[in-house]
Amino acid sequence: MLSDFKRITLFTGNLGSGKTELSINFALWLKGQYPRVGIVDLDIINPYFRTRLMRDELEKTGLRVICPPGELAGADVPALPPSIIGVLEDERCMGVFDVGGDDIGAVALGRFKHYLPAGSYNMYFVANACRPFTGTAEGIIKMLRSVEKASRLQVTALVSNTNLGSATDPDTVLNGHAIIEDAARQLGLPVAFVAVHSPLAREITGRIPGIPLFPIEKNMMPPWAKGSGLF
Template identity: 60%
Template sequence: MKNLRRLTIFTASLGSGKTELAVNFARRLKERGLPVSVVDLDVVNPYFRTRLVREELEREGLTVICPRGEWAGADLPALPPAICGVLEDGRRYGVFDVGGDDVGATALGRFKPNLPDGSYHLWFVINACRPFTRDSDGIINHLRSIEKASRLTVTGLVSNTNLGRQTDLDTVLGGHRVVEEAARRLSLPVVLATARRALAGELQERLGADIPVLPLDLYMQPPWSGE
């Protein structure tokens, strides 16, 4: 991963696969021997939150910062003070999973004083199979609303088009073309592309060396999946 900064913040529209991506990105940093904290700032989606796999991630050596106990299932922004510790500890890498609308972005905006320009990456995750990000107009509109609510500037786009376990390579490549068009209009880089581990190698071959591909192992399961 090029141009890595100590703090990486993932934001997106609802249903983008952002939490799955944040978890896998944090695991990749841990594999490189870096001390990593995953910060769950998702106050929007009750079904896909980092806190739901906290115990599994902690067994892998990651630190997970999230509401606990009676607040673990809350839809309110009950954010622990430990977040400030991640922001201020220059030796620790932080991966932030931020809720996917204006409410989530506003929760992130509370920490703007701790996020000077150049200290973080704010990456907007795009799934072109979702209703609000099917085309570059929708992507730009949603990105601008998140920037306005958070008072922070997006620094890159992540190509994360998927249909869950039904995703095939054509789906990923078709979505990637949409992301590239949005990136061109926004003058932003596509910093990362993703695919399930079984598809990642072929996707990397198709995209070439300029865009790194992050293989995804699936952690998040909705309660109705039965798995």
């Protein structure tokens, strides 16, 4: 399935790209292979889609969840716990980082540049071609460069994650992937994998040769959508 992953995986991208959902799914996938996996919530931007909102559920699976403690867990402030360093330094622990959206969110990641020498991590830029600012190859490249500048780290691959929520169909995924693949070609970067909601995976399988397919389950939804049937 997926290959060429490092001990530390950083998920970046613009708001609404699906970073948090991918971070959770990726961490759970790793937990099936490694005894110690930590997921770090570095999202100081979006109050509705944060890994910390699923802390209790994720910890029941054996994942270690690192996020601001207590009353700071729901705060819109850059309160970053020192235990993040533990994930970065513990060679026995696989680490997954959910980084806040856009260049503003990536600034928080830049604090840890000293712990992330080149070659020690994968930094994935998650692209959803149905979102504002990343609907073209040029938009993806511009956003990716701004994230690199803010974090002072280099993106190592793109993740193709085009979707329209519950309205996503195979054409949505395939048309968006063509845009993302064009951006990757211009950047000289690989597409690490194509993420797709698991009910659609069978219809996509075999239609994007040479790139792994990563079926995901939906864990996150905004408070106003719970019980609505919209997600």
